[in-house]
Amino acid sequence: MSVTVGVVTFPGTNCDHDTMEAVERAGARAEPLWHGTASVGQVDAVVLPGGFAHGDYLRPGAIARFSPVMGAVADFAASGGPVVGICNGFQVLTEAGLLPGALQKNRALRFVCAPVDLQVASDRSVLTAGVEVGRVLRVPIAHFLGNYTCDERTLAELRAEGRVVLRYVENPNGSVDDIAGVCNAAGNVVGLMPHPERASDPLLGSTDGLVLLRALVGSAGRRAGGGDGGPAGGPPGVSESARTA
Amino acid sequence: MGRYEVLVEVRLRPGIADPQGATVERALPALGFDAVHRVRVGKAVRVEVEAPDEDAARSLTADLAARLLSNPVIEDAEIVTCRPAGPDPRQLPQAATGSAPAAGGGA
Numbered sequence: 001m002s003v004t005v006g007v008v009t010f011p012g013t014n015c016d017h018d019t020m021e022a023v024e025r026a027g028a029r030a031e032p033l034w035h036g037t038a039s040v041g042q043v044d045a046v047v048l049p050g051g052f053a054h055g056d057y058l059r060p061g062a063i064a065r066f067s068p069v070m071g072a073v074a075d076f077a078a079s080g081g082p083v084v085g086i087c088n089g090f091q092v093l094t095e096a097g098l099l100p101g102a103l104q105k106n107r108a109l110r111f112v113c114a115p116v117d118l119q120v121a122s123d124r125s126v127l128t129a130g131v132e133v134g135r136v137l138r139v140p141i142a143h144f145l146g147n148y149t150c151d152e153r154t155l156a157e158l159r160a161e162g163r164v165v166l167r168y169v170e171n172p173n174g175s176v177d178d179i180a181g182v183c184n185a186a187g188n189v190v191g192l193m194p195h196p197e198r199a200s201d202p203l204l205g206s207t208d209g210l211v212l213l214r215a216l217v218g219s220a221g222r223r224a225g226g227g228d229g230g231p232a233g234g235p236p237g238v239s240e241s242a243r244t245a
Numbered sequence: 246m247g248r249y250e251v252l253v254e255v256r257l258r259p260g261i262a263d264p265q266g267a268t269v270e271r272a273l274p275a276l277g278f279d280a281v282h283r284v285r286v287g288k289a290v291r292v293e294v295e296a297p298d299e300d301a302a303r304s305l306t307a308d309l310a311a312r313l314l315s316n317p318v319i320e321d322a323e324i325v326t327c328r329p330a331g332p333d334p335r336q337l338p339q340a341a342t343g344s345a346p347a348a349g350g351g352a
Contacts (some may be wrong), residue, residue: 058313058314059316062313062316063313094318095316100318101316101318102316102319104261104262104264104319105264105265106264107262107264109264109265109268110266147262147264148318149261149262149318150318157299174262174264
């Protein structure tokens with residue numbers, strides 16, 4: 001039984017095709033989902049990819065969160081289904097209330113597009129299950145509003161519960177506590193600003209994104225009961241980075 | 246039913262870093278605006294609503310502001326003004342400006 005990952009397209013999404021390609025490289029079948037359809041079908045996981053849904057008008061994610069598909073995504077998440085929001089998808093998940101906090105303008109008021117080093121801070125999420133905590137992955141970011149912010153109580157909760165999933169080794173945008181990605185209490189809803197799909201081929205300079213996507217496929221496979229969702233992130237300590245030293 | 250023009254101010258909550266405001270503030274001394282402090286940049290949203298009275302117009306707009314116009318995690322929204330709306334410019338007869346082109350005209 002192979003794992004199917006649904007990838008949602010909103011008007012203005014522009015990383016959907018890359019994400020589908022990368023998900024397939026991670027060993028799953030990719031299925032396109034349309035924002036206007038109030039269903040996620042029979043998928044085993046959902047990814048909200050990057051882009052500029054509804055032009056980012058008002059605030060990124062503010063309008064996308066009311067798309068018909070989002071009700072189905074919320075139901076899927078509530079039933080334990082793995083949901084990952086990448087960049088704009090992360091913004092949509094915070095606007096929808098599926099993840100805490102919000103993403104503010106970068107501290108330097110500049111769009112930052114660069115490969116960055118991420119440290120895996122928790123393996124309690126569907127995106128990092130089986131990945132060694134402390135492992136450093138090189139994955140690009142590309143955003144203007146990636147400055148993660150939340151109140152102190154939420155931050156204390158995230159830290160105490162191991163819900164800070166990824167941290168920047170060098171903070172590129174002013175995010176509180178160097179946060180690059182967080183998850184919900186159950187660990188099945190994850191948001192991250194970096195783009196794993198842009199680190200999924202040696203030609204792109206890194207294949208570290210596949211570590212995360214394989215972990216997602218593995219988590220989805222275990223939940224689906226197949227048990228053959230592929231290795232969750234590969235053996236610890238084995239670098240999949242293709243970047244030259 | 247009346248029509249009301251409502252102005253909503255959306256601003257970052259106290260304590261939330263405002264890089265835009267800080268950047269504007271840093272530009273002030275060079276322009277001689279030494280007396281200007283605590284710059285915060287937000288948004289103004291003007292809407293027109295149909296409602297039986299002003300209270301209803303305010304309450305409808307407050308709901309809109311909470312659900313869509315602002316993100317309560319980082320922003321506050323406040324209704325700044327609420328007043329009877331003027332005539333809809335799209336439906337104004339052209340006669341006001343003199344020569345009247347064909348009805349429904351416009352570039």
